[in-house]
Amino acid sequence: MTAQTVPSTSLRTRLLHDSDPVVLTLTIGFILLFVGASLVDADYVAGLIGAGFTWTAKYLGSFFQFLLLMTFFVAIGTAISRAGRARIGGMDKPEIGRFRWLSMIMCTLLAGGGVFFAAGEPVYHFVVTPPAFNTEPGSAAAIAPALAQSFTHWGFLAWAVLGSLTAVVLSRAHYSQGQPLQPRTLLYPVLGERVVSGRLGGVVDAACVIAVVAGTVGPIGFLATQMSFGLHELFGVSDGYGTQLIVLAILAGVYMTSAMTGLHRGIQLLSRFNVLLALAIGLVIFLFGPTLFLTDVYFQSMGEYVTSFFSMATLTAQTAPDWWMKWWTVFFFAWFIGYTPLMAVFVSRISRGRTVRETILAVAVMAPIATTIWFTLLGGSGIYHQLAGSFDLTEALNGFRFDVATLTVAQALPGGTWMAAAILLLTTIFVATTGDSMSYSIAMVGAGHDEPEPWVRVFWGGAMALMAAILLYMGAGQIGVLQQFIVITAIPVSLIILPSLWTGPRAALALADEQGLS
Template sequence: MDGDIASVPPPDYILTDEICMTETDDTRPAHKFGDPLVLVLSVGFILAFIGLSIYDIEMVAKGVSAGFAWTAKTLGSYFQLLLLLTFVVAMGLAFTPAASAKIGRMEHPELSTFKWLSIIMCTLLAGGGVFFAAGEPVYHFIVTPPAFATEAGTPEAIAGALAQSFMHWGFLAWAVLGSLTAVVLARAHYDEGHPLQPRTLLMPVLGKRLVSGALGGVIDAVCVIAVVAGTVGPIGFLATQVSFGLHDLFGLPEGYGTQLSILVVLGAVYITSALTGVHRGIQVLSRFNVFLALAIALVIFICGPTLFLVDAYTQGFGEYLSSFFSMATMTSQTAPDWWMQWWTVFFFAWFIGYGPLMAIFVARISRGRTIRQMILAVAVMAPIATTVWFTLLGGSGIHYQLTGAIELADALNNFEFNVATLTVAQALPGGTMMAVAILVLTTIFVATTGDSMSYAISVVCSGHDEPSRLVRAFWGITMSLMAAILLYMGSGQIDALQQFIVITAIPVSLVLLPSLWTGPQAARAMALEQGLLGSPRGASASQ
C-alpha cells in the first residue's frame, strides 16, 4: 500500500461529519435521551448528596473528609504512578512511526490548528488552572514544598515555588486528560464504530459483551459523577470569587443573592455554548478567551516586572525538569500527610476523575490530526503554555510578596485563593482594570469547562457525537443548580463535593489504567490499517 488513508477500504459503519456509529452496535443506548441506568445512577447521586446534606450537613462533610483522607494516604502513590506512567508511555508512543496515523480517517483536520488548540487550552485545566495560577506559586513561596530545602520567603525559594506549581499543573496533569485514552477512544469510535463512552476504554480488557450491559452503565455513571463533582466545585468557587471581587472593587453586596446572580449568568453562557456545539459556541468562546488571555499576558509581561519574570521562569522551569521525578514520586513518607492530601494527591486525583470525559472531548475535536499531533498538543504544548501563565500571574505575586507590595500569608494559609487572585490582580499594571479583566477571564474559563463537560456528559449518556440539545441543557442546568444549592448550604459543602472527587478517582483510575498498554496497541492498529507500518491486517499478499 502507498499509505494514503483514502485507499484503505472503509469499515462497515457510517462515518459523517456529525456522527460515527455502527448501525448494529448494541452498545449504543436505544433511548434518544441516553442509557437509563447512567441517568438514574448519576442523577441519583446528585439528589442523594443534596438530600443527605440537607438532612445532616455535618455528617456528610465528616464522611467525605474521612474518605478523602484515607484515599489520599492509601492510594496517593498509586495515583502519582498512574500519571507518571501515562506521560512516559505517551511520550514514547509519540515518537514511534505508529504516531503518524490520522484520527477519524480524515485526510485534513476538522478544525483549524488555532481553533483546535484554543479549545484544548480552554477546556482541560482551564477553570482550575486560572483559579490557582495567582495564589499557588505564592503559597509555595511562603511555605516551602517538601521536595525543597530552601528558606521560605527568600529569593532562593522562587525556583522551587514555581517548579512545584508546574508539577501540579504541567506534563503529568495534562497527559492523563487526553493522550493514551484519547487514542484508544479514537480507534474504537472512528475505526470500529463503538460509542464515545468511558466503558469503551475497558472493551479491549473486558470484551464488548460485558461492557455493553449493566456493568458498562455503572462505569459510565461513575465517570459522569466524578466530572460533575469536579465541575460543580469550580462553578461554585467562581461564584464566591467574582462575588468577592465585585464587593471589593465596586462595593456590591457579597452575599448569596450576588452569588446566585453570577451562577445564572455563568450558566446561561456555558449552556448556550454547549447547545450550539463544538463548531459554534464552544470554539467561539474558547477563541475569545485565548485572545483575552494573550492580551492580559502581554500587558503583564511588558508593563510588569519583566526581568524578574524572565529569570523566575528560566529558573523555575529548570528546577521543574531537574527535580521532576523527585516531585512526581514524593510520598507521605517524605512529606507531611496534610501537604500531600491537599496538594499533589488532591490535584492528581482531580485530574484522574476528569480523565475519561476529557479524553472523549479530545478525541471528538481531533479528527484529521495525527496521533503525534494530539499527544504533543495535549501533553507538551498545553503544559508549557500553562507554566508560562502561572509564571506571569504567580510569579508577579511572588515579586510583589517579596518586595512587600502585598501580603498574602494569612489569606493563603487559610486557602483563600479568591483573595489571592484579586490581590495580585490589583497589584498588576492597570490596577482595577486588570482585576476586572482577570475576573472576566476566569469566568469565561470556567464557562468553557462547563460547556465542554455538559457536552461530554451528554455524549456519554446518549452514546453518540451529537446528543440532544435537551440533554445538553439538562446537564448544564443541573450543575449550576447543584452549585447554587450547595452554596446556599455554605461553601463547606462545595469543599466536601470537591473532596469527593478524590474518592471517585479510585474506580475511575481503573478505567484509565489499561490505556497504558491498549493505547500503544490502538495506535499500532490504526497505523497498520492506514498502511504506515506495512499492509493492513487481512490484506492479501498481492496488495
Template sequence: MSEQRNNQDRIGFNAGLGDPWVLGISGGFIVLFIALSFYDIDMVSGAVGTGFAWTARVLGSYFQLLLLLTFFIAVAVSISPAASARVGGLDKPEMGTFKWLSIIMCTLLAGGGVFFAAGEPVYHFVVTPPAFDTEAGTAEAVAGALAQSFMHWGFLAWAILGTLTAIVLAQAHYVHGKPLQPRTLLFPVFGERVMRGAFGGVVDAVCVIAVVAGTVGPIGFLATQVSFGLEELFGFAGGYGTQLLILVVLGAIYVTSAITGIHRGIQILSRFNVFLAIGIGAVIFVFGPTLFLVNSYLQGMGAYVTNFFTMATMTSETAPDWWMQWWTIFFFAWFLGYGPLMALFVARISRGRTVRQMLLAVGIMAPVATTIWFTLLGGSGIYYQLTGQIDLVEALNNFRFDVATLTVAQALPLGTVMALAILLLTTIFVATTGDSMSYTISMVASGHDEPNTAVRAFWGIAMVVMAAILLYMGAGQISALQQFIVITAIPVSLVLLPSLWTGPKACYAMAREQGIVR
C-alpha cells in the first residue's frame, strides 16, 4: 500500500487531479453554474430557490431524523467497550491533543458559526422561535433564543460531521487500505463495485460539489463582512475592489496553509485562531455583562436539553414554512453536505486516538465549546439589545448578519479594538475552513491522504475565483450557491445513511482485531 502511495506521489499534477469523473462533474458544475449565472441570473436564482424550498418541505423531516439517529447511535458506540479501539492501530496519537482539538474546532465553526454567532441568538430573541411561546424582546425570551441557536450548532450538527462516518473511513482506510474518499463510506455495502468506475466517481463528485457550495458561501460572505467593517470603522470604500482585495489576501493565507499541510500550515493557523478566540472570549467574559452571560448560558443550556426533541423534530406542520427552510432545515442540510469530507478530515487527523476520544471530541466537546462561544458573542448581543444599547431588529429581519456582528462587536468593551479582533478572527476562521477543505477535496481527487501540493493549490484558488466571480454578479448569487447545498444534501445523505449501521460494525471490527472485544 505504501509503495502504491509513493507511486501516486511521483505522478504529477495532471494525474494528481485523479478520477476524471470527479474532476469532470465537480469542475463542470462550477463552470456551468457561473456560465448560467452570467447568462440569466434570475433564472439560476429562481431555479435554486424552487429546489431549495421543495427539498426543505419534502425531505426536511428525513434530514432531521438522520441527524438524530447519528447522534444517539454515536453516543451508544462511545460508551461501548469497543470504543477503546485505536484509529490506525498506533499506540499513541500522531498529533498532540491541543493541536488536534484546535483543528477540529476551527474546521466546522469556521464554516459559518463565527458569522452567525453574534446575530442568530439576537434574531431568535427579537423573533420568538416556534418551539417557544415567550414574548419576543423580553428577559423571558433569552433562554429560548440561546437554546434555538444551540440546536442549530450543537450536538446534532457536529455528530453528522465526524462520528460514525469517521469510524467507517478509519477502519476502511487504515485496516483495509481503501482511499480516503466519500465512496469508501459505501464500501461496506457495495464492495469493490463502488471503488472503481463511474459509480464511485459520481459519489465523490456530488460530495465535492456540496462542499464547494458550502465553502464558497462563507468565503464570499466574509469579503462582504470585512469590507463592510472596514468601511464602517475607517471609511474605506466598500465596493467590489475592496472585496476582491480581501479575497486575494484570504486565498493567499489558506492556500499557503493547505500547501504546507496538516502538520504545519493547517495546524499553526488553527492554533493561532483558537488562542485568539480564547483571548476575545476572556475579554468579553471579564469586561462584558459577566453575570448575565453566566445566567443566560445556564438557562439556555437548560432550555436546550428540556426542549431538545421539540426543536429537533419541529416540522412545517408546527412551524411556518419559511422559518423551517431558512433556519433548522437549512443548517441541517448544510452540515449534511459537509458530512463526508469532514469525516475524511477527522479520520485523517485522528490516527492513534481511540474511537471514544474521537467521538467525544467531535460529538460532545466541540458542541459544548460552540455553545459557549455563541453565548459570549450572541449573549452579549442579546444583553445590549435588551438594554437598548443597540437595535438590530431591522438588520436581522433583512438577514444582514454582517451588520449584526459589527454592531455587537462595537458595543463590546474596547469597541473598535474588539471589532477589529473579531473581523480578524472571522477571517482566520474562514481561512481554516478553506485550507482544510482544499486539502480534503485534494485527497478525494487524488485518492490518497498526502495529495500533491499543486492539487491543493488548484482547488483552493478555484474556490476563491468562484467567490470573486459570483460577488461581481452580486451577493445574491453567493446566497443562491449556498442554498444549493440544501439540494445537494439529498444525494449526500444517501452516502451518509449506511453509517448508522456500518459505523458500529466498523468499531467492533477494529476492537476485535486489536483484541479488545471477542
C-alpha cells in the first residue's frame, strides 16, 4: 500500500495521535456547527454574526487599533536595541536562505487578502474620500490620500502584529525553554506551566485555529468566485458553481500537496515561484504602464502615509462613519489579529538562525514596503485609468465587487487579456501559499511540535476546502458571513497576544543574555 492510498482508518489514527483532543474537538465542532446552522437557517446565522460583528467593531475597534500601534513601535524598539542581535532557535546561521525565507513571509499575509484588494481598494478610496481627508473624490488631489489609506490597512501596523513580538516570544519559549510551538505558549511567560499542560491551553489553541479557519476559508472561497468570473469574462467559460468547484478542487490539490511535502520542498517552491511571478508582472506594469505617474504617485503617497500616519490609524467612530470603520479599518485590523498566533508559529518555525532584528525588520518593515509597492502598481494603475476615463469602477466598488475591479484594472494593464490571466494565476498561487502555510501551522498547533504528520496537514487543508465548497453552494454571501466572524474571534485572540507587548522585549533580552551579547 502506497502513501497515496492511506485508508481512512489510518488517517483517523494519525489525526487522533498527532492532534490535541481539545483543539481537534472544538475546531471540528465549530466547522460542523457553522456549516450545519447555515444549512438549516442561513439568514439567522448571518444576522447573529452580523450583530456580533457590529458590536465588536463599535466597542473594541479602538482597542484593536491601540494593539497594532503599540506592537509596531515596541517591536521596532526591540529590533534596534542590543537584544536585536540575539539569534532565534539556537542556531549560529539561518536554516533557510534569505530569498526563500523572505518569499515565504511575503506570500503568507499578502495571499491572505491583499491580492483581492490591491487593485480595487485604492480606487475605492479615490472615488469615496476616506474620513481622515477632505479632498474632492475623483480629483488629482485625492490620489495620494487614497493610496495612503490603503497603505494604512496593509502596511507597517498590519504586518508588525502578525509575526514580530509574538514570534520572538514563541521562539524563546520553544527553542530555549522546551515549550510547545503552539499559541498557548504566548501565555507561558504570564501564566506558567498550567496554560501549557492544562485544558485552558487547548481552548486557547482552538480559539486561534478557529480564527485562522474563518480567515482562510474566505479567500479560498472568494478566489473560486473570482476565477469563475474571470474565466467567463476572458475566455467565455461558464460562470457558475460547477466552475467554482473545479477551481476549488485544483487550488486545494495544489496547496494540500505543497503542505504535505513540507517547508523545505513544496511550501518554499510555491512561495519562490509566486514571488518571481509577482516581480515579473510588477516589472511589466512599471516599464510598459504609466511609469512616471506610478513613480510620482508612490513617493507622494508614502509621504502622505508617513505624515498622516496617526490620523489614519487612530480614527474612531466619533470621527468617522460607523459603516466605514466597520467595513474598513476595524475589519482589516481584526482580521490580522485573528491570524497573528498561527502566523507567529509559522514565522518562528522558518526563522531559526535569524537574528531578532532580521526577523522583526523583515516582517514589520521590508514586507510592508513591498506591499505598498504592489498596491501602487495595481491600485495606482487603476486610479490612472479611472482618472483618465478609461473605465468607471464607482458603481462596482460601491457594491464591494472587488472581483470586477481586479479584472477591469488587469485588462487595462499592458498585455490586456494575457496580463489579466497572469494576475488571475498569481492570485490563485497567492491563495495557495496561504492554504499550505496555514494547513502546516494548524497541524503544528495540534501536534505541538515542528514536524506534524503529512496526512494531518492534508486533512486540515481538505477540511477548509470542503467548508468553502459547501458555503459556495449556498451562495457567496455565506462566505462573507464567515469573514465577518473573524472580527468576533479577534476578541479572545487579542487578549492572547496582548502580553507580547512586554513579554516580547523581555524574551529578546533573555536570548541576548543567554548568548552573552552585551
